[in-house]
Amino acid sequence: MRITAAISILWLGSTLAGQDLASQAQQLEAKGDALGALQLLQRAARSSPKDPAALLSYAEYLDYYHDPESRPNYEKALALLDGPANQARRARVARRLVLLDLIDGDRDAAAKLDGIRTSGLDGRGAVGSISVG
DSSP, rough: OOOHHHHHHHHHHHHHHHHHHHHHHHHHHHTTTTHHHHHHHHHHHOOOOOOOHHHHHHHHHHHHHTTTHHHHHHHHHHHHHSSSSGGHHHHHHOOOOOOHHHHTTTTEEEEHHHHHHHHTTTSOOOOOOOOOO
């Protein structure tokens, strides 16, 4: 019981920290400091390479600006998002990686998208195994 509570608190703290990080970056960007926002997210991702929230915040920022470095950060985050509590986030990241493949002209990505749907990663079933990227 105590272990489950501790894990839940750590997961919640990581999620809230990721939201707070994204919020801080948005505030910096709103003030016209896009470089500061980028550096904040980059530092967080580099200093916490096992934190999927930090990696996702950084990947999403890079993705927004069409930076190809978003892909490896999405892939790292995807590898860290395990367990049923992260099923929806895992599905979202996997779909985004497939869409990035499609944008890059990778026709095989359409098959990956179909694999996501049939594996349950689309949120309608159990998380299946899928190779992305």
